[in-house]
Amino acid sequence: MPWGEWMSSGTRFINLLADRLPPLRWLLRLLPSGRGIVILVPYLWLVAFFLIPFIIVAKISLSESVTAQPPYTEIVRRVAGGQVSFAAPEKPGNAADTTGAVPAATTQTSSAQGSVDAPDQSAEIKGGPPEDVSGGFYVKFNWDNYDYLFSDALYFKAAKNAVFTAFISTVICLLIGVPMAYGIARSSTAWRGTLLMLIILPFWTSFLIRVYAWIGILKNNGIINNILIWLGVINDPLPMMNTNFAVFIGIVYSYLPFMILPLYSTLEKMDLSLLEAAQDLGCRPWKAFLQITVPLALPGVIAGSMLVFIPAVGEYVIPELLGGPDSLMIGRVLSNEFFSNRDWPVASAVAIAILVLLVIPIVVFQYFQNRQQEATT
């Protein structure tokens, strides 16, 4: 109470002062408010760890691959005085679409890595390439890398495969996760903590080690095959390692907790008297489950599915360690482009393509999250 009064009287004093001194008012406007500072923190985080890396990757994806260090050309390049450089189109047919040289009449050099904002777009359109300038730089967007993604069926196939694998894994996670989450949410309070702990417990071990453990279980002389042979069920080991089956096992195993936890939280907070009310009004228990529990658990289903689907699409480690040559997933292609081919621009283009591919489910996720928030408030 006194603090609030002190605060408000302080603000009043500053406002009074600002009324008398117009320049101070302008200064005050530049200062962020307390609320603004709080909001600023997550935005700074997003800028530092999402936007800037994204811009760097986007920039690389628009450059050309060269044998150099780093292995790509700069989009913004300084040009020797007086001479205007145009990018040499690689495919003469669609040169106008894919490449464009953007000269700008600036003498300052700013070709440091990562800065693409220096050239003025409007100046470029109005002025066109100046004939005679004493110095400057030009910008070249190389759309070939994206073109290449569409021209080579490999990328489309890998993307399709990744989405398919992620989708099937999400469905399997859902089928396993719903009964598990339901069971935990309806268990006695004494057991609930223990059961939840068991779901979270694997996270205490490194993800990589857990995937390696699956190699020990699935390989030809691994646990499953050894037991089956010992039991006399089979004579020759079942080939499970390096198959799509192993990839599914790995993804479902790794991401199942991300399905169970949001499902659990929606099921757990559900008011059980709703089911009693439904039964009281003549609804049989299984119909009450379909008409009441399922719709109310939907936000949890959506959240869990997104938490499984989105990282599974870009999954690299699991198909690399457990998958075979035919378990082609976009994350693996991306890694190959980077490290085997050393084609950073194409790898960056793949990264951007994955991002665009994932934006759609993220937007759907956001939509449902908003709707859930609306329903609970």
Next chain:
Amino acid sequence: MDRADVVEGNDRMADARPKTTHQEPWRDPNARPYIEIQNVSKKFGDFVAVNDVSLNVYRGELFSLLGGSGCGKTTLLRMLAGFEEPTSGRILVDGIDMAGIPPYLRPTNMMFQSYALFPHMSVEQNVAFGLKQDGVAKAQVAKRVADMLDLVQLRAFAKRKPHQLSGGQRQRVALARSLIKQPKLLLLDEPLGALDKKLREATQFELMNIQHKLGITFMVVTHDQEEAMTLSSRIGVMNAGKIVQTGTPQEIYEFPNSKFVSDFVGSVNMFEGVVIEDEPEYVRIQSDEAGSRLYIGHGISCPPGARVWVAVRPEKIQITRDKPVEDDNRLFGTVLEIAYMGDLSVYLVRLDTGKSVKVTLPNQVRSAEQRLLWDDQVYLTWHQTAAVVLQS
């Protein structure tokens, strides 16, 4: 449960209504009870929640189960709804034994304390839910839902979701939803508990009005004695799993049968004493607590020397500065506290024996001339018919 049965039931209800509302069927030995609870007990492990309760409720009644928390009233209600099965005893609704019948097949509906409205459905869908489960034709559902929403004055809110409604509106949606199937018995668990005082008073009368209009038998569970008094045709006071007294609100208030009931319903002054004269027309009780002989204008037929309690309601006590002529029922003390409540004033009088007595007086005049003050020496008296003698 059969549709035809429901229609027939409604017709019978219409015939029976004038009788049941004007007469008191529980006084008629030939009247057939509508809800019969016979020696019902419910145990949870070692805990006996409901202990050998027997109760008859008649058609068109508004019966209240009144008791503190943990007295077993909600358990009894849940057994009627079918959410709990009695450990022993029988429950009959309209002559049909409810044993083993699941909640979704019972001719009862319940209004939950939390209302339990389906948050993902609109008001309309919530109210229609019960009818849809029975496969009622769409046009019929729409008509009955509209009628019901008119009855609870929520027509304009039909498309809203529960979270867009106020507490009072939610309460009415819950009521409409539980009434739409015209149950033989409507169970209400603390129906007004979540509303604020003003709204609660208004809703009490609305609830009674709706009950009269539809003629449905209501069974209300409440811990609020004022609510039970206003609403009910009869009240069953519960304590520790048992019904300790059943009667009309007036019977419960004016003729409590135990210290528990007289204390739980309303407030009361209790004087412990010993019977010194027990004649058919009167009793005299010597009470050291009261510091006086207490005279009651009726016999109680108990052995002389028996320990009894005399209960006097605060509003039945007169308070004067002048000494009354009568020696009996005359207490002397000092005004200790005065609470002005607007409509009445509460005086706390400390007797010379050390006991405090609560007296309420209506504030009939606005001026403060005759008003008692702190530390005034006062006499307390009451009429010989005002007090009740309790033996337990």
